[in-house]
Every structure is written in structure tokens, then in C-alpha cells.
Amino acid sequence: MRQAAEANGQGDMMRAVQNHQQEMADLEAEPEASDLESSMSRAVESAVMQGLFGGDMHRRAFLKAVGAGTAYAAIASMFPLEEAKAMAVEMAQAGGKLEKTKLNVGFVPITCATPIIMAHPMGFYKKYGLDVSVIKTAGWAVSRDKSLSGEYDAAHMLTPMPLAINMGAGSTKVPWTMPAVENINGQAIVLSTKHKDKNDPKMWKGFKFAVPFEYSMHNFLLRYYVAEHGLDPDKDIQIRVLPPPEMVANLRAENVDGYLSPDPFNQRAVYDGVGFIHKLTKDIWDKHPCCAFAASKSFIDENPNTFLALWKSIMEATDFASVKANRKEISKAISPKNYLNQPVTVLEQVLVGTYADGLGNVKKVPDRIDFDPFPWHSMGVWILTQMKRWGYIKGDVDYKQVAEEVYLATDAQKLMAEMKLTGPYGTPPKTTYETYNIMGKTFDAAKAEEYVESFAIKRT
Amino acid sequence: MSMSLQSRAIVLSIASFFAFAGLWQLLLPAGTGSAADMDPAYAALMGATAKGASAMPGPLEVGKQIWEHVLNPFYDAGPNDKGIGIQLGYSILRVLVGFGFAVVVAIPLGFLIGMSPLFYKALDPFIQIMKPVSPLAWMPLALYTIKDSIISSVFVIFICSVWPMLTNTAFGVASVRKEWLNVAKTLEVGHLRTAFRVILPAAAPTIMTGMRISVGIAWLVIVAAEMLVGGTGIGYFVWNEWNNLSITNVIAAIFFIGLIGMVLDLMLSYLARLVTYTE
Numbered sequence: 001m002r003q004a005a006e007a008n009g010q011g012d013m014m015r016a017v018q019n020h021q022q023e024m025a026d027l028e029a030e031p032e033a034s035d036l037e038s039s040m041s042r043a044v045e046s047a048v049m050q051g052l053f054g055g056d057m058h059r060r061a062f063l064k065a066v067g068a069g070t071a072y073a074a075i076a077s078m079f080p081l082e083e084a085k086a087m088a089v090e091m092a093q094a095g096g097k098l099e100k101t102k103l104n105v106g107f108v109p110i111t112c113a114t115p116i117i118m119a120h121p122m123g124f125y126k127k128y129g130l131d132v133s134v135i136k137t138a139g140w141a142v143s144r145d146k147s148l149s150g151e152y153d154a155a156h157m158l159t160p161m162p163l164a165i166n167m168g169a170g171s172t173k174v175p176w177t178m179p180a181v182e183n184i185n186g187q188a189i190v191l192s193t194k195h196k197d198k199n200d201p202k203m204w205k206g207f208k209f210a211v212p213f214e215y216s217m218h219n220f221l222l223r224y225y226v227a228e229h230g231l232d233p234d235k236d237i238q239i240r241v242l243p244p245p246e247m248v249a250n251l252r253a254e255n256v257d258g259y260l261s262p263d264p265f266n267q268r269a270v271y272d273g274v275g276f277i278h279k280l281t282k283d284i285w286d287k288h289p290c291c292a293f294a295a296s297k298s299f300i301d302e303n304p305n306t307f308l309a310l311w312k313s314i315m316e317a318t319d320f321a322s323v324k325a326n327r328k329e330i331s332k333a334i335s336p337k338n339y340l341n342q343p344v345t346v347l348e349q350v351l352v353g354t355y356a357d358g359l360g361n362v363k364k365v366p367d368r369i370d371f372d373p374f375p376w377h378s379m380g381v382w383i384l385t386q387m388k389r390w391g392y393i394k395g396d397v398d399y400k401q402v403a404e405e406v407y408l409a410t411d412a413q414k415l416m417a418e419m420k421l422t423g424p425y426g427t428p429p430k431t432t433y434e435t436y437n438i439m440g441k442t443f444d445a446a447k448a449e450e451y452v453e454s455f456a457i458k459r460t
Numbered sequence: 461m462s463m464s465l466q467s468r469a470i471v472l473s474i475a476s477f478f479a480f481a482g483l484w485q486l487l488l489p490a491g492t493g494s495a496a497d498m499d500p501a502y503a504a505l506m507g508a509t510a511k512g513a514s515a516m517p518g519p520l521e522v523g524k525q526i527w528e529h530v531l532n533p534f535y536d537a538g539p540n541d542k543g544i545g546i547q548l549g550y551s552i553l554r555v556l557v558g559f560g561f562a563v564v565v566a567i568p569l570g571f572l573i574g575m576s577p578l579f580y581k582a583l584d585p586f587i588q589i590m591k592p593v594s595p596l597a598w599m600p601l602a603l604y605t606i607k608d609s610i611i612s613s614v615f616v617i618f619i620c621s622v623w624p625m626l627t628n629t630a631f632g633v634a635s636v637r638k639e640w641l642n643v644a645k646t647l648e649v650g651h652l653r654t655a656f657r658v659i660l661p662a663a664a665p666t667i668m669t670g671m672r673i674s675v676g677i678a679w680l681v682i683v684a685a686e687m688l689v690g691g692t693g694i695g696y697f698v699w700n701e702w703n704n705l706s707i708t709n710v711i712a713a714i715f716f717i718g719l720i721g722m723v724l725d726l727m728l729s730y731l732a733r734l735v736t737y738t739e
Contacts, residue, residue, distance in 0.1 A: 109703055136540040138690040138699055142603070149607035245703045252515070268705065273510030338541035341704040349505055356505035360498070 096305040101130055103310065106137045106146055106155035109340045110244060110262035111350050111369060112183045112291035113156040114330060117340065119317035121333045127316075128309040134339070139243050140213040144171055147296065153303075154295035154310060156182065160215040160383045162294045162406045169393055170215060175297035178375050179311050179408045180318060182291040186350070186369030187218055187281040188266040189225070191258040192251050193274060196359065201229035210242040210250065210259035217290045220386040221281050222260040227457040228439050233390075234459070251275050262290070263350040263369065264342050269358070271346050276358025280368055285438040287372065289379045308415075314373070315412075315419060321371040322423040327351040372425035374416070375407040377432040381445040385452050391459035399448040404432075481519040488514050517708040525712045544697065544713075548720055551682045551693040554610070555724075558617025559678045566622045566674075567667065570629025571655065574663070580630065591623040595681040599688050609689040613682065620681045621674040628670025632663030661735070668732035675728055679721045694720075 103125075107113040117134055119125050125132040137143040140158060144165065147155045162178040165171050191198065198204065204226065211218040223233040233239055242250060244265040250256045252274040260281070269275030281288060293314050300307045320326055331347040334340050340347065349355035353368040380403030387393045404410075409432035416428035436443045443451055452458065463471075498506070509515045517525075533545030573579045595616045602612035636659050644654045686695025694717055701709035 133539045136690055136700065138688055141600075142689060145600070145603045146609060149603070149609075151607075151609060245705060248705060271505070271507040271510060272515065272705065273506065336537070336541065337700065337704075338538035341700055343507065345505060346507075354505075356502050360502060362499070362502050362505065 096308075098129055098309060099303040099306045101306070103130055103132045103153040103306070104135055104151060105132050105310075106135050106143050106152040108137050108140060108143060108156055109342075110291075111264055111334075111340070111347065112186055112262050114334060114351070114369075115182055115314055115317040115321050115371060115373075116156050116293060117334045118321065118330050119313050121339070122317070122320070122330075124313040124317040124320070125310075128313045130306070130309055130313060132310070132313075136339075140216070147294070148172065148174060150296075153299055154293065154307075157292050157294040158213055158216040158218075159289045159292045159379065160217065160220070160387065161213075162292060163380060163383060163402060164215040164387070164392075166406050167393060167402060169387070176294060176406060177297055177300060177408055178292045178294045178380075178406050179307075179412065180293040180314055180373040181289045181375050181379070182293055182318065182371070182373075184287045184289055184370050184372045185280065185282040185367060186290055187221065187260060187262055189222065189258060189260045189278040189281070190251070190266045190269045190275040190358075191278045192254065192256075193276055193358065194254070195257060196276065199278060201226055201231060204231060204257070205236050207257040208238045208240065208255070210240050210247045210256045210261065212241065212244055212247075212261055214241060215387075215392070217281075217288060217383070218260045218262070220383065220390075221284055221288065223390060224386065224438070225260075225279075225284050227455065228441075230457075232457050248272060248274065264340065264346045267346050267349050267355060268342070270356050271343070271349075273358075277355075280365065282365070282368060285436060287370070288438075289376070292375070293373075311415065312419060315415065315421065318371045318373040319421040319423040319426050322425050324352075324366055370425075371423075373412070374425065374429060375409050375412055376429075376434060377403045377407055377409050378434050378436070378443075378445040380404075380407045381433075381448050382436065382443055385443075385448050388452050389455060389458045400445065403445075407432075484519050488516055488518055515705075515707060517711065521708050522711045522715075525708045526715055529712060529716070539691075540700065542692065544694075544716060547692060547694045547697045548716060551679075551686065551695065552720065552724075554614050554686075554693065555617055555675070555678045555682050558614040558682075559621055559675055561614075561618045562622040562625060562674060562678075563671065565618075566625035566670075567629050570626045570667070570670075571633055571659075573626070574630040574633025575655075575659070580634070587623060587626060590619070591627075593620075595620050595684050596688065599685055603689070609691060613685040613689055613693075616685045617678045617681050621678040624673040624677065625667070625670040628673070629663065629667050632666025632670075633659055635666075636662040664735040665732065668728065668735060672725060672728045672732065675724050676721065679717075679724055683717060 105116060107116050120132060120134045135152070137146065137155075140161065143152070143155050143157065144161060146152050147157070148165075148171065157178075159178065159181065162176040163169075165174055165176040167173065209222060211222055213219065219239065222239065226233050226237060231237060240256065242256070242259070244261050247256065247259045247261050248265055248269050251259065251269055252272070258275070258278065266275075266277055270277060281290075293311075295307065295310075321330060328348060328351075331344055331351050335342055335344045335347050350369055353366040354362065354364050355368070357363050377400065381399045384393070384397055384399045384402060388397055413428040413432070416426065420426070433445045435445075441454075498511070503511060529544040533543045535543040536546060573583055598616045598619055599612065602615050603609065606612045606615060640658055640662060641654070644658050649657070682693065683695040683698065686693035687699040688695075690696050690699065694713060698710055698713045698717075701713065
């Protein structure tokens with residue numbers, strides 16, 4: 001594996017990345033990969049031999065005369081055998097000839113995008129023969145527009161966005177897909193330090209809150225949370241849309257009382273001494289999805305092999321991020337200006353989960369953010385029920401059909417089984433639907449409409 | 461005192477700069493938290509702000525930051541991290557392209573409007589409506605229709621900088637002295653010749669004023685546009701540092717933006733002096 005990677009021209013990569021790759025190879029010893037490599041190199045060797053010596057007889061005679069080792073060495077001196085082998089391995093890993101290797105993948109600089117970002121400095125894209133530029137994007141609306149315009153081949157999006165784009169809610173209607181979830185958990189409700197004594201949501205009447213985007217888990221989770229406490233999110237509190245860095249500044253300026261936002265901006269509020277963490281979203285719904293890796297259907301149809309290689313690199317990066325022992329190293333890799341542009345301390349608190357809560361306590365929550373790539377259909381259905389509940393989509397919704405069109409869970413099952421990922425979420429589940437318990441309330445995707453009807457506070 | 465006006469002005473400039481820096485340093489707000497009552501393990505997880513330092517940097521800090529940018533202006537560490545020189549270069553290039561297109565469109569059109577009262581009356585309502593529209597309002601529309609972020613930002617510069625040049629050109633052309641035109645008429649000079657030999661030189665100072673206003677607007681617009689679309693440029697730099705809540709770098713960027721804006725204006729005012737002729 002390592003040999004193949006070096007032949008690909010990774011020798012000039014940063015030392016840290018090399019170390020990481022050695023560790024990966026040592027720790028996770030990928031038998032199937034090295035099997036693949038050796039069988040591929042045998043195939044390449046014999047193909048070259050056959051090309052050089054037309055008939056079987058000649059070849060065997062030659063090999064017998066000089067010995068196989070000497071023969072290959074002699075051939076390697078005039079034919080780039082190693083490069084040919086590396087290329088063959090790369091093509092076999094990606095699943096065919098790549099239609100294009102230079103890709104633009106957009107991301108919004110938050111820790112949810114960790115796998116998409118780290119795949120660049122840590123060499124996951126390169127491993128699958130891709131030259132990916134990860135491009136920082138100013139916000140979700142711009143990311144959506146640049147994806148729609150084709151400037152991005154694929155992008156980091158919020159899990160509700162592909163559903164919304166596919167249905168034409170808040171944008172033009174374009175067939176969109178979500179091959180993988182980026183992160184689960186990883187958000188928090190932050191309140192201004194002046195509200196230290198208001199830890200009960202019932203005391204929040206009249207509060208101004210911020211979320212990063214309308215079609216976001218942040219918006220739906222905040223609405224769900226306050227509604228469960230008897231507050232109507234449209235009447236009793238105000239919810240504004242603000243870009244995450246401006247949330248911290250607005251909290252400092254006392255323009256908002258709190259927000260439900262992606263990290264590192266929750267931890268950043270604590271780090272800068274302007275807010276405290278009221279609740280991790282993990283405590284509202286453990287293992288809830290948040291951000292996604294998304295691509296248009298037309299990109300997949302036009303570049304099936306490239307897409308597969310990209311998908312595999314994302315899956316592998318997500319799998320790597322799900323291993324808690326790797327999180328410190330990841331924090332360092334994604335903190336520079338080119339990526340998240342944040343202090344390493346802040347990122348480490350988020351990714352490792354040993355953090356200051358803003359009230360003077362050091363807390364240890366290792367799964368504060370976690371990385372499970374599987375795009376459950378049931379998650380898609382839950383999101384659609386909330387979009388229906390709050391009036392973002394109207395009329396009859398075929399929940400399952402939309403979720404199954406957009407979330408590529410069935411394909412993900414096959415891919416994950418084939419890739420044999422080793423992380424805690426590496427084994428694909430047998431089904432694509434599961435039930436959830438969210439703040440004591442059970443959600444069953446088969447009874448989506450009843451679920452929407454069951455809420456006391458709703459817009460339908 | 462026998463100092464010349466020039467040297468007295470320089471002394472006053474320097475003195476006011478130091479007064480400003482001193483005032484800035486004095487008025488820095490105190491931090492919100494304090495480190496004294498913090499558990500050391502907890503304090504290690506907190507930033508300077510929470511430990512009692514101010515989020516607002518002092519003039520020395522900003523100066524140091526600016527110096528660092530000046531020392532290494534052209535490094536390139538990936539698509540999202542480039543030196544300030546490269547970022548400014550991208551922005552200037554976009555401004556020049558957008559402004560160039562605006563010149564090509566605005567000056568002939570302004571001529572037409574200035575020479576024909578009919579066109580003036582017919583087009584005036586459109587100009588008045590388009591002139592006050594902010595670049596940020598144009599941007600989503602441009603992104604959506606043009607589907608390319610770089611062309612969109614150039615388009616936004618174009619659409620925002622075209623109006624001052626248009627109105628100034630029209631005004632300059634319309635207010636060329638009647639006597640000069642009458643002289644041209646008596647001498648039976650052709651229309652084109654009148655336009656190039658009489659009207660253009662006479663209107664040139666007004667046109668140049670329009671161009672100066674426009675280039676200022678273009679430079680103003682590019683920062684907003686790049687903050688929105690991201691990618692490259694000084695606007696992106698500001699946004700990226702804002703994302704890191706680094707006020708020091710934001711102020712450093714403001715300094716560079718001001719500096720380049722001044723240089724652009726000086727260049728056009730030099731050009732203006734070349735075309736102005738005394739009566």
C-alpha cells in the first residue's frame with residue numbers, strides 16, 4: 001500500500017502525513033489491499049512479459065535462462081514497471097478509468113466537514129488517484145449555488161439540503177443525491193454568559209436565537225427542543241439565520257441570546273469567554289445526522305468511476321475520523337488557514353471531547369462529535385417530517401420515496417461491505433431504516449404522517 | 461518659524477497618527493473573564509479573551525501583523541491560503557477588468573446621452589433606479605444567472621461602477637460651451653470631428669472625475685463581492701480572518717484595502733491632470 005502510494009508521487013508530501021500513513025498501514029494492516037497489490041503486480045509483470053515475448057515458449061525459455069528476478073530487473077530498467085503497477089492498483093481501487101481526476105469540492109469551514117477537509121492533507125483523495133481542491137465557501141446558500149452551477153463537483157452540505165434541492169424547496173428543483181453523512185452529533189446550544197442562571201428552556205420566552213441555515217438540522221433540532229419544552233419557536237422566541245462566525249460576534253454584542261450552531265463556534269464562544277454550552281445536541285438526539293457529502297445526480301451519471309473513487313475516499317476518511325485515537329492528529333491537520341483557520345486547542349476540545357463548558361467545568365464527552373457515513377433512509381424521513389411540521393414543505397409528501405431517491409443508503413451498504421472499513425461504524429447495517437428515540441418520543445419512519453400529527457406545536 | 465507648508469503638513473500628519481494610535485491604545489476595552497479564579501486545567505482550554513485580555517488588538521499588534529504580511533506577501537499554501545500580495549493581485553485584476561468593461565460601455569453611451577436630449581430623458585429613469593442598487597443585492601442574481609463566481613464578481617463591479625461614469629460623461633458632454641459648438645458649426649466641422657476635437661477635450665475633466673468616482677466604487681464593491689463568493693482576493697481574506705475571529709488581521713486587511721484604494725485614485729487623478737487643459 002505504502003509502496004504504491006509513494007510511487008504515486010507522495011514522496012513530497014508533508015512529513016506528518018507520511019507518519020500518519022505509516023501508522024495507518026501498521027495499525028490497520030489492510031490484507032485485502034496488499035493482496036490486491038500483489039496480484040495486480042503479478043498481472044502487470046506477466047502482461048509486460050507477454051508484450052515483450054510474443055509466444056509462451058520464448059518467454060519461458062528466457063525466464064529459465066536468466067532467472068525470473070533478473071529478468072524482471074532487466075525489464076524494469078527499460079520499462080517503468082513500478083509505475084505501471086501503481087497505476088493498475090489505483091485503477092482497480094477506483095473501479096475503472098477515472099473520467100476526470102481534477103475535482104473541486106466545496107466546504108463550509110466547520111468541524112462537521114472534517115472528513116472532507118482532512119482527506120486532502122492526509123492523502124485520502126490522492127490514494128484513489130484524485131487531485132481534489134477543497135474550496136472554502138462563505139456559507140450554505142453560496143455552496144448551494146456553486147453546486148447548482150457546476151463549479152463544485154461535489155460539496156459539503158447540511159443533511160436537509162439535498163432533500164430540499166431535490167424537491168425544489170428554497171431553490172430550483174434539481175435531482176440531487178447524498179451518498180454519505182459526514183458527521184453525527186457535534187452541535188450544541190450556546191447561551192450568552194449573562195444567561196448563566198437560565199438553564200431551563202421555559203425561561204427563554206422572548207429570546208433571540210441564531211441558526212446557520214433554514215434547511216439545517218440546527219434549525220430543526222432547536223425548534224424540536226424548545227417545542228418539547230412548550231415554547232412555540234415561531235412565537236415565543238425569534239430564530240434568525242446567521243453565518244457561524246457572526247454568531248459569536250453577535251453573542252458578544254448581545255444581539256442574540258443564544259444559538260444552535262456547528263462547532264468550532266460553540267467552543268469558540270466559550271474560548272472567547274462570551275458564552276457557555278447549555279446542551280450538546282447529542283443529548284437531544286444521540287447520533288443525529290448533521291452534515292453531508294452531496295453531489296448532483298448528473299455528476300454521478302456523467303462520471304461514475306470518478307464519483308466512485310471520490311465516494312470511497314470520503315468513506316475511508318470518515319471511517320478514519322470515527323476512530324477516537326486519530327482525533328488529535330486530525331485536529332492538527334485541519335486547523336491551518338487553508339482549512340478551518342482555528343486554534344488547535346479549540347478543535348481538539350471539539351473532536352476529542354474534553355472541553356471547557358463555559359461555566360468553569362471541564363467535561364469529558366468523547367462522542368461529542370462522531371463520524372458515521374451511513375445515510376440512513378430513516379434520517380431522511382425524519383428530516384422531511386420536520387420540514388412538513390414547520391411548513392417548509394406543503395401538501396402530501398411521499399416521505400420514503402423522497403428519502404430513498406436522495407439518500408444512497410442501499411448503494412452505501414454495498415460499498416461499505418466491499419471496502420471492509422475497520423472503524424466503529426465501518427460495518428454496514430442490514431437495513432436502511434431504524435427507529436429513533438428523540439427526547440423520549442419514538443420515531444418510526446413507517447408512521448411518518450402520524451408522527452407529524454402527534455406534535456402539539458406545529459404549523460400544519 | 462520658517463518651515464514650508466509642506467513640511468508643516470508632514471509634521472502634523474505624523475503627530476495626528478501618533479495621537480490616534482495613543483488614543484486607540486488607551487481606549488482598548490478590558491477583557492470579559494479573569495484567569496485568577498480559574499482552575500488551571502480549565503484555563504488551558506480557554507483563549508486569551510476569556511482570561512482577561514481584550515478581543516480588540518492594540519496598534520502595536522496590528523502593526524506587527526501588517527509587517528508580517530509585508531515580509532511574505534506572495535506565499536501560496538493551497539487554494540484557501542495565499543499571501544496578501546496574491547490576494548490583492550486577484551482583487552485588482554478583477555477590478556481592472558470590470559472597470560475596463562464599464563469604461564467601454566459608459567463613455568460612448570454617456571456621449572450619446574449627453575448629446576441627445578431625447579436619449580437623456582428616455583434613459584434617465586433607468587439610470588436613477590439602477591444607480592443606488594448595492595453590490596450585495598446584485599450578487600445572488602449574478603451567481604444564479606451567470607453560474608460562475610469569478611465572472612459574477614466582475615459583472616457586479618461592472619454594474620456598480622458604470623453609473624457614475626455614465627452620468628458624469630453625459631453631464632460633461634451636455635455642458636460643453638455653446639459658443640465652442642457654434643464656432644465648430646460655423647467652420648463646418650463634421651459631426652465626428654466635432655465630437656473628438658471639441659466635445660471630448662472639453663468634457664474630459666468631468667469624464668475623468670466620473671472615472672475616479674467609479675474606480676473607488678469598484679474597489680469598494682470587490683471587497684463585498686469577494687466576501688460573499690469566497691475563493692480568492694482581499695475580500696475573501698477578510699472573510700477568512702473574520703471566520704477565525706481575528707480582529708488583528710481584519711484591521712490589517714482594512715489598512716491594505718485603504719492603501720490600494722488610494723493608489724488607484726492617485727493614478728486616475730494623475731491621468732486627469734494630463735487631460736485637463738487650461739482655457
